[in-house]
Amino acid sequence: MASGAIGERVSAYRRRRGLSQAALAGLVGRSESWLSQVERGLRSVDSLPVILDLSRVLRVEPEKLIGRPWQLAPNGDPAIDVLDEVRGYFTRYDDLLDPEPKGPIDQAALRVTIAQAHQTYQAARYGAAIGQIASMLSTVDQASRGPTAARDKELMLGYVSAYVVTAKLLTKLGATDLALLAADRAANRAMEIDSKVARGMAAYQVVCALLRADRSDDAEHLAVKMAEQVQAGARSDRPTIVSVAGALWLIAAVIAARRMDRDQAWARLDRADHLAGLLGEDANHAWTAFGPTNVKLHRISVATEMGDAGEAVRLAADVDPAQFPEGLTSRRAQVHLDLAWAQAQRKRDAEATLHLMEAERTAPEAVRYNSLVRELIREMLARSGKSQTSALNDLAVRAGVID
Structure with missing residues (x-):
């Protein structure tokens, strides 16, 4: 059995089969950049169907691919x-x-x-x-x-x-x-x-659903085109239009980061930052949670998506979750979820666990119902082996990763 985390195993079995990253990615319906991130340990595999597709193409048993018993495999939501x-x-x-x-x-x-x-x-x-x-x-x-x-x-x-x-x-x-x-x-x-507000709000949710369905190209096209259309009507006296346009640029930046397009990701964040300046406050118009603090939070998210864990940690020093308007509990928790992922990328699992615990303290269901968090916990459990801490084990139980 190949050793290491799931990304290392995927890489080893891919090379054994004589497949390029582009070929394997295409055979499992994913992008080459996604597979590259998996193999480099920047992104885990949080879907059991994807693991089954990988194991089928690579001609290995799923358990050999994930390197752990089935009860620790991604098991749905x-x-x-x-x-x-x-x-x-x-x-x-x-x-x-x-x-x-x-x-x-x-x-x-x-x-x-x-x-x-x-x-x-x-x-x-x-x-x-x-x-x-x-x-x-x-x-x-x-x-x-x-x-x-x-x-x-x-x-x-x-x-x-x-x-x-x-x-x-x-x-x-x-x-x-x-x-x-x-x-x-x-x-x-x-x-x-x-x-434009209604169209922008609806477009944003179509984009999010398309991303969840792995239709990132379609999602990006819609996000960018709609952001451009809505922003055309953005003025300081139209805060809802400004907020919807800004939210669309933020999700467009995350999409660019997922395909490792650094220039586009930061350029789109800058466009959102300009709109946040136009808005002039942390607000929640049209339920977007848009404002300067949310732009800063997305800079952390984008850095983490691209594997720039050190940059994500540095950027976090400039984010005060208390600046989010009252009621935006999920946004406050997201700071710690992003930092947990960043620290796990650095193999600093103790710090990652602390951030997950803080996110759980802030918003328990933001941890329990997050597929990325559950797979992150699985990866840390696999790395820790018999030396896993009681804090990580207890967190895994509460998150539904293990019984």
Whole structure:
């Protein structure tokens, strides 16, 4: 059996098979830059289907490839079981059976419900948020079928916002098929409204869902083109437009980093930084969490994505998570999640564990429902062997990595 972490094993078995990185990447439906990052230990493999594809092409047993027992292999998302009600709502298509609205909708109450869903999501209370989704979507769908709904711009904006937060949550929980469906419904309705904000919000969620589905080229094209369109209307007296454009540039920067395009990644961060300066504050317009601190956080994320762990740690010294507006718990935790990944890249697992514990203290579900975090923990467990600390082992249990 080849020794080392999964990236080293993939590299060894690839060379044994006489395959180039480009060839192997193509055979498993991934980019060459992704495989390069895996082999260099900058990115792990957080998907069991991908491991099975790699093992099939490389003609090795999956356990030999991952170097550990199956119970420590990527095993899906612990949130999947709680999605039954939401999946049922999407797959029943009740609207086809009963297309008539059931009565007047209290639009003020609906707006409050949608706002609460966004707030619960941003607080990283994903279990509570998923419990709100089916009822919220049922109400917003009924409201959109009213005789005057198509002319009610505020109601249609509410529809887009409801499906946007649904797509956010489903993407976070790894339900890619449902996330794409929710983002598509938001996008279709946004195209009927004369609103760059609605189109930008919907586009952002389509981008996130496409990334989760490994459609990075399509995601990048949409993110950049929509960012350019929305930014054309950005002015200091239009903070929501500024925020949506900035959020799109941030996700576009992350995509560039994933394909190791350093120049594009930093250039897009600079465009976001300019918009953050135009905004002039850390805010949360259109539920984007956009502002100067979020741009700084994304600089850490981009550096980590490209394997510049030392740069990520250096940049973190300039980030104060307390600057995020109240309620953005997930953003505060993300600083520590990025630093945990950076320290793990440096093989400083004790520091990585401390950052994961701090992220868990800040937002427990941001750790438990994060596939990258779970695979990061698996890699550290594999490296530590019998010398693993009780802190890491206990964290692995709480994150659902081991029983």
